[in-house]
Amino acid sequence: MIKTIASVSLPVDEVLEIKKHRIIPAGGVTGKEKRISVVTGIHGDELEGQYVCYEMIRRINEQKDNLTGIVDIYPAMNPLGIDSITRGIPAFDLDMNRLFPGNKDGDMTEYMAAYIIKDVLGSDAVIDIHASNIYLTEIPQIRINELHRDWLVPIAKKTNVDFIWVHGASTVLESTFAYSLNSRNTPTLVVEMGVGMRITKKYGDQLVEGLFNLMREMGIWKGKTKEPRKPIISENPDDVTYLNAAKSGVFVPNVKHWERLKKGDHIGSIIDPLKGVVLDKIVSPVDGILFTIRDYPIVSEGSLVGRLLREEVVRASEIVNEQISKNDREQVNENTRDYMDGQKGEF
Amino acid sequence: MRKKVIYEIKSLYRDNFRVTGYEFGEGEESVCIVGNTRGNEIQQIYVCSQIVNRFKRLEEEGKIREGHKILVIPSINPYSVNIQKRFWPTDNTDINRMFPGYHLGETTQRIAAGVFENIKNYKYGMQFTSFYMPGKFTPHVRMMKTGFEDVELAKKFGMPYIILRNTRPYDTTTLNYNWQIWETNAFSIYTTATNVIDKASANMAIRSVLTFLNKEDIVDYHSHDGYISEVVDDRDMISVRTKKAGIFEGIVNVGDEVIKGQPLANIIAPYEGHIVETLEAPEDSIVFFAHDEPITYANTAVYKLIQREK
Structure with missing residues (x-):
């Protein structure tokens, strides 16, 4: 179901609409389902998330029976920017990611921001996909404000990114989409990957795998998923x-x-x-x-x-991950032993 | 007058990027006046150029008091002016969102740091700046409420209004905010225009700056004292917003007194010509800000009004 979440008339014969695609389980909803929101296009020159949105919907539709929760896909938060290859909001020359949580009584840009927050608020997880900018290429990573570290790092680990970067708090960042939601108890992860104005399919596929894994952990997806890669984590x-x-x-x-x-x-x-x-x-x-x-x-x-x-950070992460893998193996062995013991008991 | 390069960066193909300052007088760092930080702030450069011209004469006449150094930087961003772009040419960042800057950071962070290093110890800081929305202002002095703002001092400009702005997160990287944090008495001065020259409000601003400096015993300048400023909290201003988008036909101008119910502007259907909306004054008030573009978006504050005392 495609729904318009915010709309405003432009001066000459055009309506600006922000749309989302909601996908629900084949058998309908009970009201108890978990909800994941995948958001992108706040910066009009960052396009990596476009492929992720498409691929998420395609895979879900292929195995609709495995969907046990709600998936909301918002591919274009800044449609005018995407259409005109403009990072900010055209005409206003404003960075949309400095306008949140917005204001319903504010100007057009703040008004749109307020409706976006209203619609996404309350999701059980939000993924805000960015693509660096047109100057820099980034490895798939999640950036987390240190204020929300304890809450978000465990979620981020499930998303199959290579790197989790916990960065310092900054007053300026309080007007971002992610901060606005995180400070309102809606867990929001900021993904940075690839480069502006381009689509890096392998990064998109990597993140899609991770998002399905996260959905499985959340109880939104019961299909098969791949074990996520172990990210390097930087907190200093x-x-x-x-x-x-x-x-x-x-x-x-x-x-x-x-x-x-x-x-x-x-x-x-x-x-x-x-x-x-x-x-x-x-x-x-x-x-x-x-x-x-x-x-x-x-x-x-x-x-x-x-x-x-x-x-040293890379090595430390590798050692931890090797240890985790070793523990995993030992756990598997223990489980196997338990099973065998159980088998023995039966006999 | 001493002309000096405050900050300089080499470019690959363009002439060097230079921030040029003009110093007057000797002694403690008393007054720093800054013009444009964005490429469309032409009025702001013009005002500074006229101030440089006035200081040059005052200095020649011995009318800059002993012990005071004055620095005027007409432009922190000539590169953007020369290509007619509001923000930084390559990455579209806003220098006035980069303070206090960072010497090892990105280009605009370095520019902000390089400039701020030279101006942060002045006792008074004045910046000619502009609003992000297109329109005309009643000339005023604007201060951020940081806890360091000194309203009584601002009254010495004799401008019609002093606006107290409640800071938002994105304000914390402006020059004005950081000046205050570094204990400079900082004032943002708004004239009527931005990308066109408005001589009347430019002259008012120049006179206000000189009046202030005369009252602070920094220059010897005598004129009338200007206005008894009205202090307004920006939250108390009345925003008149469009409900509809279309062609904007303003009826009243900045500075006009309006009465409750008086039409302020019409929004015209762009293809069919009829009036789709008439905006009216919600209270007896004075027009402080007026939109001046031929089109308007919906939900846009096209007027800001200051309510008249009842």
């Missing part, structure tokens, strides 16, 4: 090293995204095509994994060209 600001351009020029990478680097490795160069010279050679200041890399070549002094997660 010192875990992440930022690489900013020291010179204005054209960035040419020398390494791959999500590559593990040693201190001193050549990450890329900033070149000057007019003079034909290298303006700056960017080398890794630490051992670590490159989870963000610049995609858009033109850089100004200060432009972010990459982010590194320190090697």
Whole structure:
């Protein structure tokens, strides 16, 4: 069922509508079902979530009998932005993700934001899919405000992302969609993956697997799902090293995204095509994994060209995950033994 | 007058990005005046240019008091002005949402940090800025309610109104807010226009700045004292909102006195020409802000009114 959740007339012969697609179990609802909301397109230039929305609906419709809860898909929170390749809300030049929780008595943008919050509020989980921006490519990750760490990290672990980044609280971020919902007891995860203006299908498929896994854990899906990958978790600001351009020029990478680097490795160069010279050679200041890399070549002094997660954090996560896997195996063995013992008892 | 480059970044193909300041007088860092941070704030540059011109004369005449240094930065963002874009050319970020800035951060964070480093210790900070919605204002001084704001001091500008703004989360990264946090007495000054030159309100702003500095014994300047300012909390302002979108036909202007029930504007059906909505004044009031674009969206505050004393 496709429903318009907010609408407003534009000046000349057009109505702006924000729509959602609600999918319910084949046998109808009892009112006790859990609800997951998948939201994307708050920034009009971030398109990775478009494929995820499509693929979620496609897979659910293929196995409708496995659906035991409510799935709400909101593919375009900022339809004018998506249509005009504009990050913010066109005409207002406002970042939509700084307008929440909105205001029904406010201007058009605040009014739309208020209706969005009203509709999504009360979901048992909300996934807000972003795609970095047009400049940077991100590994599939979930970003969590430290204020909501204890609540959200366990949910995030089920979503098959590679990385969970717990970041510091900031007053400015209080007007985001996710903060507005989290502060109103609706758990909301912010996914960042891929790059603006593009669709990275493998990341989309990876997240879709994770969302089905989460739905299964929530009791919304009873179909088969894959075991989610174990994410690296960073909770300390010192875990992440930022690489900013020291010179204005054209960035040419020398390494791959999500590559593990040693201190001193050549990450890329900033070149000057007019003079034909290298303006700056960017080398890794630490051992670590490159989870963000610049995609858009033109850089100004200060432009972010990459982010590194320190090697010790990556290793620590791997050790924990290896331990978890070992415990899992031991648990399986114990279960097997219990079963065998039970079998023995029967005899 | 001493002209100096406050902050500079090299570009690949454009001329260097420069923030240029003009210093007058010697001594303690008394007054810093900042013009545009966005590319469409042309009136704000114009006002600063006229202030530079006035200070130049005052300095030559020995009318800047001893012990005071004044810094005027007409533009923090010439790059955006030159390509006629409101925000930063490459990533569309707003420099006035980057304060206090970060030296190791992204480009606009570095610009904010580079500028703020030079202006954060001034006793008085004045910024000519603009509203995010298109329209005309009654000239006023605006202050954020941070707990450090000094309303009595603001009255010395002699502007018609002092507006107290209740801060929202996104205000905490503006220059005005951060100046106050760093204990500068910060004032945002709004004239009538943004992307066009309005000489009358520009002249009022210039006179207000000089009047303030005269009262604070920083310059020797004599004119009339201006208005006895009315202090208004922004929450007490009456917003008149459209219910319909369409062609906007304003009837009243900023500064006009209106009575309850008086038509303020018509919204016209864009293809068929009939009036779809007439906006009326809900109270006897004074027009403080008026929308000035030919079209309007629905739910848009096209007028802001200040209620007249009963």
